[in-house]
Amino acid sequence: MKDKLTVAEALQHARHDFLNKLQLIKINADLGKTDRISGLIEEFAELAKVQSCLVRLGLPVTEEWLLTAGWRFPEFLVNVECSGDRAPQELDQQFTDFLEALLIGITETCDMETETVCTVRLGAEQSLFKITVLLNGHLPALPSYPEDVLTVEQQQAEQDTIITVTAKLEG
Incomplete structure (x- = not known):
């Protein structure tokens, strides 16, 4: 895991991902799998x-x-889902600090021999902004996070660990 990527490094990763996507389309075109090509294009448009x-x-x-x-933490397959258009912008750094501490904590306390799927959902519900992190598998209780303005909860579902960060929306 690397602290921060330079712009050049980020562009290199993005270029690599883009070429991989083009290669997937080409392979499926060569195989005549037009349905799969349509699915890939829909997937890329959703991203x-x-x-x-x-x-x-x-x-x-x-x-x-x-x-x-996903580039900084290659042991995770990071998926992002987003809904809404409002967030407590003054908490931007706290959200990032929490997510960073969470993935570092998981890599330090868990067996990371297999890739862990990490889905991050962001959105507003009524007067609350939520970031929900779903991780496949049961994880041990993670270190607590100071709850000055963020509320953090960890739950175990059937096969997943669900961590929810909540903050109040103004107005």
């Missing part, structure tokens, strides 16, 4: 929609963290 949603939230530090987490 672009998520990235647009992240911009609308106005959390640039969190946005950067989410878009580079």
Whole structure:
């Protein structure tokens, strides 16, 4: 895990991902699998929609963290889901600090021999903004996070660990 990527490193990773996506389309075109090509294009379009949603939230530090987490933490398959267009922008750094501490804590306390799927959902519900992190598998209780403005809960579901970070929305 690397602390922060330079712009050049991020562009290199993005270029690599883009070429991989083009290669998937080409392979499926060569095999005549037009249904799979349509599915891939829909998947890539959905990713672009998520990235647009992240911009609308106005959390640039969190946005950067989410878009580079999979490259910085290769032991995780990071998926991002986003809904809504409001977030407590003054908490941008706290959200990022929490997510960073969470993934570092998991890598330090858990057996990371297999890739862990990490789905991060961001969105507003009534007067609350929530970041929900779903991780496959049962994880031990993670270190507590200071709850000055963020409320953090950890639950165990059937096969997943669910961590929810909640903050109040103004107005």
